[in-house]
Amino acid sequence: MHQQNQSLLAALNACIAACEHCATACLQEDDVKMMVRCISLDRDCADICALTARLVARGSEHAAHLLRECAEICKACGDECEQHAAHMEHCRECAEACRRCEEACRQGVTA
Template sequence: MHSQNQSLLAALYACVNACEHCASACLQEDDVKMMARCIQLDRDCADICDLTARFVARGSEHAQHLLRECAEICKACGDECAQHTHMQHCQECADACRRCEEACRAGLQG
C-alpha cells in the first residue's frame, strides 16, 4: 500500500477512535443536553471516517467523493469540540479531527 494511503488511513482510524471516545465521555457529563451537538457530530464523524477508510483501503473509485465529505464533517466536528475548552476529551477529539481533515484534503486528487 502506498505510504500516503497508510498515513491517511492512520488519521482516519485515529479520528474514529477519538470521536467514539469523545461521544462516550460526553454522555457521562452532568449536562448531557448541552453536549447534544457534540455527540451528534462525533457519531457522524466516526461513521464517515470509518466508511472513508474502507473505501480508501480497497482503492475504490468513489473514495474521492467520501474524502471531500469526510473533510467537511471532520471540520465541523473539530470546530464544535474545540469550543469545549474545559473538556480534555473534546480537545483531543478536535485535534484528531483537524489532523484527519488535513489528511483527507491531502488525499484529494486534482
C-alpha cells in the same frame, strides 16, 4: 500499500477512536443536553471516517468523493469540540484528531 494511503488510514482510524471516546465521555457529562450537538457530530464523524477508510483501503473509485465529505464533517466536528476543549480534555483530543484527519482527507483528494 502506498505510504500516503497508510498515513491517511492512520489519521482516519485515530479520528474514529477519538470521536467514539468523545461521544462516550460527553454522555457522562453533568449537562448532557449541552453536549447533544457534539455527540451527534462525533457519531457522524466516526461513521464517515470508517466508511472512508474502507473505500480508501480497497482503492475505490468513489474514495475521492467521500474524502471531500469526510473532510467537511471532520471540520464541523472539530469546530464543535473546540468550543468545549478548554474544560473537557476529551473534546480537546477529539478536535485535534479531527483537524489532522481533515487535513489528511484534503491531501488525499489531491493525490
